[in-house]
Amino acid sequence: MTEGSIFDILRKQYDNKLPFVAYRKPDEQKGTVFLQDSSELFTSEDFLESGFIFAPFDDRRQVILIPEDAAQKHIFDTNVVETSASSAEGKTLLNHSSEATKEQHVALVKKGLEKLTSGELDKVVLSRKEQITLENTDPVSLFRELLQNYPTAFVYLWYHPKVGCWLAATPETLLKVEGNSFKTMALAGTQKFNGSTDVIWGEKEKQEQLFVTDSILENLERVGVPSSGIKKSNVYTAKAGSLLHLRTDISGRLHDPKAGLKNIISALHPTPAVCGLPKEKAKEFILSEEGYDREFYTGFLGELNLQKNIQRSRNTRNVENLAYRTVKHESALFVNLRCMKLEVDHANIFVGGGITKDSNPEAEWEETVNKAQTMKKVLFK
Numbered sequence: 108m109t110e111g112s113i114f115d116i117l118r119k120q121y122d123n124k125l126p127f128v129a130y131r132k133p134d135e136q137k138g139t140v141f142l143q144d145s146s147e148l149f150t151s152e153d154f155l156e157s158g159f160i161f162a163p164f165d166d167r168r169q170v171i172l173i174p175e176d177a178a179q180k181h182i183f184d185t186n187v188v189e190t191s192a193s194s195a196e197g198k199t200l201l202n203h204s205s206e207a208t209k210e211q212h213v214a215l216v217k218k219g220l221e222k223l224t225s226g227e228l229d230k231v232v233l234s235r236k237e238q239i240t241l242e243n244t245d246p247v248s249l250f251r252e253l254l255q256n257y258p259t260a261f262v263y264l265w266y267h268p269k270v271g272c273w274l275a276a277t278p279e280t281l282l283k284v285e286g287n288s289f290k291t292m293a294l295a296g297t298q299k300f301n302g303s304t305d306v307i308w309g310e311k312e313k314q315e316q317l318f319v320t321d322s323i324l325e326n327l328e329r330v331g332v333p334s335s336g337i338k339k340s341n342v343y344t345a346k347a348g349s350l351l352h353l354r355t356d357i358s359g360r361l362h363d364p365k366a367g368l369k370n371i372i373s374a375l376h377p378t379p380a381v382c383g384l385p386k387e388k389a390k391e392f393i394l395s396e397e398g399y400d401r402e403f404y405t406g407f408l409g410e411l412n413l414q415k416n417i418q419r420s421r422n423t424r425n426v427e428n429l430a431y432r433t434v435k436h437e438s439a440l441f442v443n444l445r446c447m448k449l450e451v452d453h454a455n456i457f458v459g460g461g462i463t464k465d466s467n468p469e470a471e472w473e474e475t476v477n478k479a480q481t482m483k484k485v486l487f488k
């Protein structure tokens with residue numbers, strides 16, 4: 108499939124109000140498209156189906172599924188994606204955030220700080236929604252811009268006529284499962300990228316990232332993945348667009364991957380990278396105090412139980428093995444960050460940050476302003 112035609116097909120699907128998703132995984136050249144053949148709203152409860160899932164922050168709400176057997180699948184080459192207009196790189200972006208929004212966010216952070224200093228919470232991720240007025244926005248063109256600007260992110264365009272249209276370039280993996288091995292990451296702590304990844308991190312950032320790592324390890328153990336079977340990288344600095352984060356890679360093995368997917372997802376989601384600690388108390392605070400609906404922001408999305416044929420290695424000594432193919436199931440789920448929801452005449456950008464007792468409300472506001480640039484870069488070009 109040539110890239111020119113795939114974007115035309117996406118536009119047609121969108122104009123026909125039929126569900127679809129187009130995405131490209133981090134650092135990959137190939138993108139994938141699922142085009143659903145009806146406007147039915149499918150859901151997943153146990154994560155046993157195969158397809159592409161789209162899950163909200165609040166895990167009591169329904170998870171949307173594009174089932175593999177109700178969709179056409181295409182692979183396309185993102186390497187040749189050229190955008191017609193000039194690149195957004197280096198443009199001065201308008202800051203549409205009003206003082207009122209700033210005051211509101213700073214007040215929310217201060218409220219969070221009260222719970223942190225009293226010891227009720229150890230960490231809480233607080234966020235806001237920013238509305239940007241748009242004219243004649245073509246989601247497919249925005250998707251192309253995202254592909255070009257963020258090669259190391261998971262970039263997607265997702266649409267369902269009964270739910271809405273979402274795009275993102277997210278740096279965060281929730282869970283990758285291949286056969287019986289899994290990978291996840293603890294990503295938290297933010298600073299602006301100023302030309303080098305060799306930077307110094309403050310105690311606040313180190314602490315908030317450590318909360319995420321420790322909580323992931325504890326929760327995995329709780330669902331039967333012993334810490335002895337888990338590998339953990341050193342903490343390192345990871346670049347995401349014009350931001351830097353602290354990151355730890357975590358990997359291990361599952362006993363029964365397909366049956367255990369629901370278990371492991373509920374152990375991870377929402378991690379303290381997007382919710383807080385203790386999890387339920389932080390979630391309660393977010394739902395009652397943020398004052399808006401996160402919807403799918405800080406939820407997760409991606410490939411669910413897709414079949415992959417694996418040809419056995421040619422190096423094997425047993426020549427008979429060459430005839431075998433093993434079938435493995437793979438899931439690749441990402442946290443929905445650096446995202447926006449497109450409406451008829453505006454976009455909603457969703458941004459937040461982790462608050463600990465050492466947070467400075469003004470600095471937390473600035474962090475959300477910086478995070479909003481990831482989407483603004485493709486909106487204001």
Ligand SMILES: C=C(O[C@@H]1C=C(C(=O)O)C=C[C@H]1O)C(=O)O
Nearest residue numbers: 294295296297380458459460461
């Ligand atoms: C909540 C967001 O990002 C998360 C919060 C971070 C932080 O608090 O430093 C960093 C990366 C993400 O885990 C967001 O982008 O909106």
